[in-house]
Structure formats: C-alpha cells, structure tokens
Amino acid sequence: MILLLCGASAFALGPLTDAVNRLSQVGEFAFGGVGMAGQTSKGEIDFRLILSQPTPVALAALEKLYVSGNPQAKSYALFGMWKKKPGRFKELLVSAEASTAKVDVMRGCIITHESLRDVAVQIDKGDWDVWFKNSH
Numbered sequence: 001m002i003l004l005l006c007g008a009s010a011f012a013l014g015p016l017t018d019a020v021n022r023l024s025q026v027g028e029f030a031f032g033g034v035g036m037a038g039q040t041s042k043g044e045i046d047f048r049l050i051l052s053q054p055t056p057v058a059l060a061a062l063e064k065l066y067v068s069g070n071p072q073a074k075s076y077a078l079f080g081m082w083k084k085k086p087g088r089f090k091e092l093l094v095s096a097e098a099s100t101a102k103v104d105v106m107r108g109c110i111i112t113h114e115s116l117r118d119v120a121v122q123i124d125k126g127d128w129d130v131w132f133k134n135s136h
Helices: 002-023 042-051 055-068 071-084 086-098 116-125 127-134
Strands: 102-107 110-115
Touching: 002 042, 002 055, 042 055, 042 071, 055 071, 071 086, 071 102, 071 116, 071 127, 086 116, 102 116, 110 116, 116 127
Parallel strands: none
Antiparallel strands: 102 110
C-alpha cells in the first residue's frame, strides 16, 4: 500500500515538474483568450496546474518560478502568490518594484512589453484577477 501511494505521488510530480519547467521559460504572461483564435495560453494552462496543487506544493513551485524563471514566469509567480499567500506577495513586490526587467504581456491579440514593476503593481491592484476569473 505504501509503495502504491509513493508511486502515485511520484507520478503526480512529473506533470507538475514539466509545467514548472515550461512556465519558467514561457513567452508571454497572459490570461483569457489570446491570439487570433482566442485560446487559453499554454502559460495559463501550466499556471492553473500549479495552482491546483496542494498549497505547500503550489507555493514551492511559485517560489522556484520567481527565483529562476524569466520575467513572464516571475509575473505568473507573483500572481500566484497574490492569490495563495498575500503576505509573501507583498515581500516579493518589493523586489519586483525595483526590477528593470521587461515582461512580454499578451491581452487578447495585443502583445506589449511592460516593466515587471508595472505588472506587479497591476497584480497588487487586482487588475489581473479580472482576466483570470473570466478565462476558462
């Protein structure tokens, strides 16, 4: 029985690890229908997989994304922390506000290049929650 449970846990970590790896190099920070077909972005799909995990697992994945991911991944990590652990989000917000990194952001068919600082402030104000809630 224990072996069966351990095997199930290891199996669940494979898709999560894959999602974290993909999201760490994602091309755009996006929620809702994007592109000409208005599809859910691959980044949002991976982000939702991470958020669906038990809170400690999701938080660990978000921390990893913030430390080692590109600016788009950091944006997803910030938004995840905003939703899951607001106190930690506020701590990360300080470093994000000091960042000069640029984020490729996609809203609908439009791609913009925004500072991580601006994206973090938008997250803090709840602007991205509207896009997140209206997707899927």
